[in-house]
Amino acid sequence: MEELNNIVIFACAAFAAGIWLAGVYSWHIPLLTIIALLLLIIALWRANTNCRHSFWPVIGLFFVAGMIYYSQDTTVRAGDISHYAGQTVSIEGVVDTVPEITGVDEYTKQVRYVVQVEKVKPEQEGIAVRASGKVRLSAQYKDKKIKPAAYGERIVVYGKVLELHGYNNPGQIDMTVALKRQNIMARMSAQGQAIKVISVSNTYSWRVALAGWQDGIVKALQKVMPVNDAAILTAVLFGGYEGINKNVIDDFATTGLIHILSVSGAHIALVAGLIRWFGSRLRLGSLATISIAALTIILYAVMSGLTPPVIRSAIMGLISLMAVILGRENYAPAALAITALGMLVYQPLLLYDISFQLSFGATAGLVFLYQRTVDYLARFPAWIAGPLAVTLSAQLGVLPLIAWYFNNFPVISFAANIIILPVVELVIILGLAGVIIYTIVPAVGNIIFVISSLLIGLVMMLTALLASVPYSSMYIPSVGITGSAAYYFVLAWVYGWRPLHMPGPGQLVEKWPRACSFTVFLFIGIFLAITWYPRPLTVHFIDVGQGDATLVITPRGKGVLVDTGGSFGSSNFDIGERVVAPYLKHYGVTAVDYLILTHGHQDHAGGAAGVAGDIRINKVMLAREEHSPAVQALLRTKPAIAVIPAYTGQSFQLDGVVFRLEQAVGDSETSRRGANGNEVSSVIRVSYGQHSFLITGDLEAQGEAMLLAKGVPPCTVLKVGHHGAKTSTTVPFLQTISPKFAVISVGYGNRFGHPHSDTIKRLAEMNTLVYRTDKQGAIVFKSDGKNIEVNTYIK
Structure with a gap:
């Protein structure tokens, strides 16, 4: 049994490692195929003498197979819609999912479609050609008379095809890969009138019926309970955070219960456990009970919409249950590995899915660590040791992933799982029972919904109470691939993995107590030395789309943030909270010494409030202008923040790095010349040793002329003004500052046409190396004061 577990686990790990390596480096499939054939021949030859001798060739075969699978899966087919990116076309296809409809205002609604493309007709050509892949189509309907297309209908839409593009920063969840896993290869935007339905689907669709049924349940919940309670119960039953108060989501995240707000393995396990308990009480027999539990799991998965995370949880x-039927509970490690291997064979890109990583990491923690953790906690009462062991095992299994994606460990989760989780589980059970009963007897279902609402109120109260406890969550730094490998090696060693007869931690301390003590102090000394020893200055130009955000980390780890990006229009996506703050945490910046806003425009200051809500800010330097809505939101978020008005010539120094305002909004000179808008954007110079960075915000030609009149010295790196607009980065300005590098912070496919070709041409004529966030993602410069190097997220 143990040998079978080892074979399957090693095979799964090798296949996953092959996928990862193929994602890092490009490989030729013919070469990989030859290597796979050689490994197969070696495995068969060695198996002929002794099956055990073929172990490593077989594992190597799985490794190469993972590389081949990934390489083939990511190869874009010749007729794929993504090949038309940047072109204006007419596409013909079928609406592939139930459209998502949200109200923008009283007259306008936003509709999101996923369209399976069948034909494409480029604007410059008169013939439609066959095409493949799916398009994510966003459409606005301002005319109530125009009815959105429905699932299964064939439509024609005219518009510009755009590549999938997210925020390309380390630690960021890659939404582009998430969409490609669904075969969504491009995106489009259109007005409702540009979409024409050419054939209506009259066939029955279970997806449409399910969406209608779910909508009816949601409306029933909203009639008998507060909106926020209804949103929470909807999330628990069907997944998604829509309609839930942001503070409630934050409290659930802080207490480590955020996974409860989406259908996951915990929900499936709860349902299966409940059915088995009822079966034992009613003496139905093992086979009958497990059969009912399996049927219930399938129905629950269908009811929840058969989303990929739900499918994974249901399969697990x-x-x-199959292992229980066969009496092979000890094969749980092999069963977990087979499940993961099967899913990766079906979809190799799942390896990069955060939900896949967390669900299998947590389950692996429970499978491999739970029993030993219970033994370690034997001194505690059973009612505490059990839930505590479950939480600790699952958290240990995913700790490097939590560090990479969230940089936050919910310490209070141990208490939350003992105090709150039982109430949440009761809510799940009552909610499911209420949904089933409401479908048959609505009046009784409504009573159950009301009881569920009261329990949800209790859960929110307890969650808010625990979240407010000091140090309820703890910052943990990202450790990367090498650190993660070291972590899992040590964890396995502590929990009993002893390769090559390696002694355990207890044996080491018992045999060599002085050497162990010396080693511990040596590691502490090395850690303190690394922390104390100054590192290079790093200047990060964060990918925030069509906006600016620059992070400066001094040699001793102090942070200065210049601008914060910001979303346009009616989007409720908070760049500061969702992009900039996670980026800061990823690089160990838990407090910002200075936040400098070049001016109050949305694309520079819109994320400030979101950052301030998550990161401590000591001082803010603001332009002397009327506070924009973005700046007002910042001051409301942190009213006690020290606000410093910006003046030309102001400077401060941190760890030998000099920050100086070369030009500030509100100067008498700018007022006298009548400059306004982007012309009066503040300009900041960051100097360290022989190199300097000139951050110009949205400065345009007139502002550059004013800067030249004051006398501006050269710089090493120029943050190009106004995202590379034609009216910025003039020839006299470039000739004076003579930058070696230029960075353009700009959104992919933006409607402004930034950066302008004239600006790129002027930079090229100056032999300036140009980096762009829309093409290379986050751009990081490192300097020790003498040398300078640059790294980009996208190579």
């Missing part, structure tokens, strides 16, 4: 639940 069904395999666990």
Whole structure:
């Protein structure tokens, strides 16, 4: 049994490692195929003498197979719609999912479609050609008379095809890969009148019926309970955070219960456990009970919409039930590995899915660590040791992932799982029972919904109470691939993995107590030395789309943030909270010494409030202008923040790095010349040793002329003004500052046409190396004061 577990686990790990390596380096499939054939021949030859001798060739075969699978899966087919990116076309296809409809205002609604493309007709050509892939189509309907297309209908839409593009920063969840896993290869935007339905689907669709049923349940919940309670119960039953108060989501995240707000393995396990309990009480027999539990899991997965995370959780639940039927609970590690391997064979890109990583990491923690953790906690009462072991095992299994994606460990989760989780589980059970009963007897279902609402109120109260406890969550730094490998090696060693007869931690301390003590102090000394020893200055130009955000980290780790990006229009996506703050945490910046806003425009200051809500800010330097809505939101978020008006010539120094305002909004000179808008954007110079960075905000030609009149010295790196607009970065300005590098912070496919070709041409004529966030993602400069180097997220 143990040998079978080892074979399957190693095979799964090798396949996953092959996928990862193929994602890092490009490989030729013919070469990989030859290597796979050689490994197969070696495995068969060695198996002929002794099956055990073929172990490593077989594992190597799985490794190469993972590389081949990834390489083939990411190869874009010749007729794929993504090949038309940047072109204006007419596409013909079928609406592939139930459209998502949201109200923008009283008259306008936003509709999101996923369209399976069948034909494409480029604007310059008169013939439509066959095409493949799916398009994510966003459309606005301002005319109530125009009815959105429905699932299954064939439509024609005219518009510009755009590549999928997210925020390309380290630690960021890659939404582009997430869409490509669904075969969505491009995106489009259109007005409702540009979409024409050419054939109506009259066939029955279970997806449409399910969406209608879910909508009816949601409306029933909203009639008998507060809106926020209804949103929470909807999330628990069907997944998604829509309609839930942001503070409630933050409290759930702080207490480590955020996974409860989406259908996951915990929900499936709860349902299966409840059915098995009822079966034992009613003496239905093992086979009958497990069969009912399996059927219930399938129905629950269908009811929740069969989203990929739900499918994964359901498959894991069904395999666990199968192990129980066969009396092979000890094969749980192999069952988990087979499930993961099967899913990766079906979709190699799942390896990069955060939900896949967290669900399998947590489950692996439970499978491999739970029993030993219970033994370690034997001194505690059973009612505490059990839930505590579950939480600790799952958290240990995913700690490097939590560090990479969130940089936050919910310490209070141990208490939350003992105090709150039982109430949440009761809410899930009552909610599911209420949904089933409401479908048959609405009046009784409504009573159950009201009881669920009261329990949800209790859960929110307890969650808010625990979240407010000091140090309820703890910052943890990202450790990367090498650190993660070291972590899992040590974890396995502590929990009993002893390769090559390696002694355990207890044996080491018992045999060599002085050497162990010396080693511990040596590691502490090395850690303190690394922390104390000054590092290079790093200047990060963060990818925030069509906006600016620059992070400066001094040699001793102090942070200065210049601008914060910001979303346009009616989008409720908070760049500061969702992009900039996670980026800061990823690089160990838990407090910002200075936040400098070049001016109050949305694309420079819109994320400030979101950053301030998550990161401590000591001082803010603001332009002397009327406060924009973005700046007002910042001051409301942190009213006690020290606000410093910006003046030309102001400077401060941190760890030998000099920050100086070369030009500030509100100067008498700018007022006298009548400059306004972007012309009066503040300009900041960051100097360290022989190199300097000139950050110009949205400065245009007139502002550059004013700067030249004052006398501006050369710089090493120029943050190009106004995202590379034609009216910025003039020839006299470039000739004076003579930058070696230029960075353009700009959004992919933006409607402004930035950066302008004239600006790129002027930079090229100056032999300036140009980097762009829309093409290379986050751009990081490192300097020790003498040398300078640059790294980009996208190579």
